[in-house]
Amino acid sequence: MGPTQLSAAPNPGAVVAVVPVADSGFALAWQGGSVTVPALTAFAELEPRWLWWSARTTAPAVLDAGVRPSRCWDLGTVGRLLHGLRRDDAAAVWAAEHGLPEPPHPSGPLDLLDLHGESGDAVRPDGQLSREWLRGRCDADLRHAEHWARLAVDLQVEQEARARALPDPRRTPTSVPMTVLTSYAESAASLLAVELERDGLPVDVEVAAGLLHDVIGPRPADVAEEHALRARRDDLVLQHFAGEQVDLRSPGQVRALLARIGVDVPDTRSWRLEPYAKTSPAVAALLTWRKAERTATTYGWRWLDDNVADGRLRGAWGSADAAAGRMTAQAGLHNLPVEMRPAVRAEPGHLLVRADLGQIEPRVLATVSGDAGLAAAAREPDMYTPVAAALRCDRPTAKVSVLAAMYGQTSGTAGAALRDMDRAYPAAMAYLRSAEDAGLNRRDIRTYGGRLLRLTTLPAGEPVGEHVAVSGGFGRFARNAMVQGAAAELFKAWAGTVRAGLTDLGGEIVLCLHDELLVHVPADRAPQAAVLLSDALARTAAWWACGSGVRFVAEVTTGESWADTH
DNA sequence: TCGGTCACGTA
DNA sequence: CGTACGTGACCGAG
DSSP states (O other): OOOOOTTOOOOTTOEEEEEEETTTEEEEEETTEEEEESOSHHHHTTOOEEEESOHHHHHHHHHHTTOOOSOEEEHHHHHHHHHOOSOOSHHHHHHHHTTOOOOOOTTSOOOTTTTOTTTTOSBOTTSSBOHHHHTTGGGTSHHHHHHHHHHHHHHHHHHHHHHHHSOOOOSSOOSSOHHHHHHHHHHHHHHHHHHHHHHOEEBOHHHHHHHHHHHHOSOOSSHHHHHHHHHHHHHHHHGGGTTOOOOTTOHHHHHHHHHHTTOOOSSOOHHHHHHHHTTOHHHHHHHHHHHHHHHHHHSSHHHHHHHEETTEEOOOEESOOSSSOOOEEOTTTTSOOGGGGGGBBOOTTEEEEEEEETTHHHHHHHHHHTOHHHHHHTTSSSTHHHHHHHHTSOHHHHHHHHHHHHHTOOSSSOHHHHHHHHHHOHHHHHHHHHHHHHHHTTOOEEOTTOOEEOOSSOOTTOSSSTTHHHHTHHHHHHHHHHHHHHHHHHHHHHHHHHHHHHGGGTOEEEEEOSSEEEEEEEGGGHHHHHHHHHHHHHHHHHHHTTTTOOOOOEEEEEESBTGGGO
C-alpha cells in the first residue's frame, strides 16, 4: 500500500461528498482526496454516489448546477433510519453515530465548547459538532466547506459500516447488505422529495375552477360575497330546522340541534349520522353540506390561489414520517378528494402514467415474516383467493381475517378467524405477535429494511401516532408499524428505480401516494414508462424479497388526467 | 394568540 | 379494520 495521493481523482461510482458555497462553487471530498471546484460537470460524468449532509439543504444547489444525480447518500436520512432519530440535522446525526447524547438544536446559544480552539474546530472537545460551525462556518467559504465535506466522508463510512453489520433478514441475501440497500433507497427518496417540491404536480387551473364552481359555487369577488355565499349554503340545511340560528360549524350546536328532531348521538361524525340520512331529509342535507364545506374550506378558492402556480400544485414533501417512515406531503397533495382528481392533468403533449401496488401490505407481511404458506398465496395475482381456500371461507371473510390479524382488531368477532389464521399461517402470526410484544414491553425494534423504531425512549403521549397512548397503547402501533414501515421501504426503493429510469424518457415522478406512483411523460414515451413502472417493481422485488418467493404486482394505467387512470 | 378537540380527506 | 398524516374550524384558557 502506497501513500494516499491527496490529489487522486475519485473512481467512477465512488462516494463523493458535495458542499455548495453560495456564488463560489462547490467543495468536494472522497476517500483519498478533496478539491474545490467552480462547477460540478466534470465530476458528474463520473456518476458518483453524491454524498450530502441532507438533500433538503444541498440538492437544490446541485440541481441548479445542471446535475441530475442518479445515486446519493443522505447522512440525515440514513441517520434517522439507523438510529430512529426524529431529527436529521448534522448535530443530531453525528452525535447518534458516535454514541453521544442528543445535542440541543443548532439554533441554541453558543457555549465555550462551541468556540474551542485557536481557529474554532468543527468538532468540540466533547466530541459533538460545534454549533458555530453548524450555523454557517461549514459553508462560509470553500476552505471550510472542504473540511465539512471531509467530515461527511468520514461519517458516511461509519454509517455504512453500521448498516453493513446489521443482520440481513432475507432468506437469500444479495452481495450488498439489506440495510445498505435501504440506505440507498431512503436517500434517493429524500432527493425525490426535493424534486417533487420544486417541480410540483401538474394541475389544470381551469378544470379545477370548474370543479370548485360545481361544488361550492362561483368564486366570490370580495369578502361580503364570500359571506353571502356561505350563508346561502348554510340556509339549505337550516330551512329543515324552522329557521333556527345555529352555527353548523360548531359540533356542539349541531348535536343539540339534532337532539331537537329526535336524533340523539354522542358525536356528529358523518359515519354516525349516515344511518339517519335515509329517513331524515334534514340529516341528509347536513351531510351534503358537510361535504361541500370540506371542499370550500380545505380545497377551495383559497387553496387553489395559495398552492397552485404555473399550472403546478406545490407543497412541502417529507421522505419519512416519524412513525413508520412513510412519505408525507403538505398542501393537500396526499388527501386530495377523489372529486378533484380530474384537475390533475398532463401538460400538452404529455400523459400521466399511474401505477399502484396491489395488496401491498399482506404481500409485505409474507415477505418479512418468511411465512411459507402466505408466500405461496402471495405468488397469485389475488392473494385472498388461496387464503380463502386455506381458511375454508369466502373471499371477503379471508380479506377481513388477514387485515384483522395485521392491524390487531379489537372489535367485532375476530376470534374464530384469528384461530384459523394461526393454523394456516403460523410464522406470519408469530411475527405480528412478536412486534406487538415489543410494543407492549417498550422494546426498540427494527423493520425488515433496518429502520429503528424507538419505543424505549419515547415519552408516553409523544406524538408518534398522536392517539397511540390513549387508544390502545404501543402494541397495535408496533404491529402496524412493522408492516406499514416495510411497505414504505419497498415503495421508496421502487420509486427510486423508477426515477432513475425516467431520465432517459424525459419524464418525472409527480406524485407519491404510499402505494401509488404518478409519472408525467412526453406522450410518445408513455408506453415505455408503463413498462418501466412494472419492470422497476420486478427488479426491486428481486433483491428486496430475495428468496421469499413473494410476487409483487402493480396495476398500470395511462391517461390525460389522474381520474382517467382509474 | 395558543393548544386541544372535532371532523374529514387520503393511503 | 387498524394505523398514519395534513388541514381547518371552533372553543376555552391565557
